[in-house]
Structures are given as C-alpha cells and as structure tokens.
Amino acid sequence: xxxxxxxxxxxxxxxxxxxxxxxxxxxxxxxxxxxxxxxxxxxxxxxxxxxxxxxxxxxxxxxxxxxxxxxxxxxxxxxxxxxxxxxxxxxxxxxxxxxxxxxxxxxxxxxxxxxxxxxxxxxxxxxxxxxxxxxxxxxxxxxxxxxxxxxxxx
Numbered sequence: 706x707x708x709x710x711x712x713x714x715x716x717x718x719x720x721x722x723x724x725x726x727x728x729x730x731x732x733x734x735x736x737x738x739x740x741x742x743x744x745x746x747x748x749x750x751x752x753x754x755x756x757x758x759x760x761x762x763x764x765x766x767x768x769x770x771x772x773x774x775x776x777x778x779x780x781x782x783x784x785x786x787x788x789x790x791x792x793x794x795x796x797x798x799x800x801x802x803x804x805x806x807x808x809x810x811x812x813x814x815x816x817x818x819x820x821x822x823x824x825x826x827x828x829x830x831x832x833x834x835x836x837x838x839x840x841x842x843x844x845x846x847x848x849x850x851x852x853x854x855x856x857x858x859x
Contacts, residue, residue, distance in 0.1 A: 720796050723838045724831050728805060731840070732787045740771040747840045748832050754844040756825075786810045789827055799833040800841070807845065823847060 706714075727746060734742045744767055747753070753767045754760045761770045787809050794803035805827040811820050825847035832841040 717796060720801070720833070720838065721794060724794055724796070724801055724803065725792060727831070727838050727840070728789055728792065728803075728827075728829070731843075732789050735787050736785070738776060740768070740776060743771055744768045747843075748834055751840055752842040753840075754842070756845050756847055786812065801831040801838070802829070803831065804828045 731743060731746055733739075734746075744764055747764055747767055749764055750762070751764065751767060752760060752762050753770055755770065755775065758770055758774055761767050787807065789805040789807045791806045792803050793805075794801055807825045807827050809823045809825070811823070825845055828842075828844040828846065830841040831838050833839075
C-alpha cells in the first residue's frame with residue numbers, strides 16, 4: 706500500500722468516525738431537548754421526515770418541527786430516551802448514506818420506571834460542509850422491522 710492509498714483509508718476512517726459522532730450527538734441533543742443544536746446539525750437545504758410529522762424541507766421548517774412539534778411530545782408527564790445502534794454507513798467523497806436501528810424508551814420521570822419501548826429505523830444522508838459532516842436528510846420509520854417488500858433500498 707502506498708502513501709496515497711493510506712491517506713485515502715485514513716480519511717475514510719476519520720469521516721466514518723465523524724459521522725458516527727454526529728449521529729450520537731444528535732441522539733444526546735434529542736434526549737436533552739437541545740433544539741437549536743439539532744437544527745444546526747442539518748445542512749441549509751436539509752430534510753427531516755420524522756414519523757407521523759411528515760416531510761420538512763430546509764432549516765426553517767426543521768426548526769419548526771423540533772421546536773413546535775417534537776418538543777411538545779411527552780412534554781408533560783413522560784420522557785423519551787433515544788438510542789441509535791448498529792449503523793451501516795457508506796461514504797462517497799463528501800456525501801454519505803447510513804441507516805441505524807433506533808430504540809426509544811418512554812419513562813415516567815417521577816418513578817423512573819420504563820413504561821414502554823419502541824423500535825424504529827433512521828435512514829440518513831450526510832454531507833461534508835466546510836470540513837464538517839452534517840445531516841442532509843433524516844428519515845425515521847416506525848414500526849421497524851416492516852414487511853420485507855417495504856424495506857427501503859439503500
């Protein structure tokens with residue numbers, strides 16, 4: 706392996722780790738209800754299609770989605786804890802695609818008891834902007850798994 710090949714491999718591994726870190730930070734911010742930080746993790750022309758909320762295009766619509774809709778979900782008695790695991794990520798230069806298995810635990814903060822778990826899938830596209838990875842698109846599908854003929858093709 707020559708130096709150029711090693712540099713390509715190193716860049717790929719660094720990008721892979723940066724995308725994983727972006728996604729983990731997104732989950733952390735979602736759990737902590739840090740809506741401004743979540744919005745900043747999207748490209749200017751990014752899209753979000755989160756469950757029954759429908760497709761939102763651009764940062765302004767994504768901001769409204771998180772601040773006006775998602776912030777109100779379980780805002781009272783219950784809290785959600787989001788976890789994304791088992792990523793499958795492919796990188797092509799400054800763009801990438803990935804899908805993650807996502808678990809959401811809904812709990813009662815007064816007792817700390819888990820009330821229920823849900824499972825879904827995050828399908829994402831990423832773009833490197835100014836040397837930093839951001840979400841180009843996020844789609845959350847639930848329930849997961851779904852019927853085999855309905856599985857999105859990567």
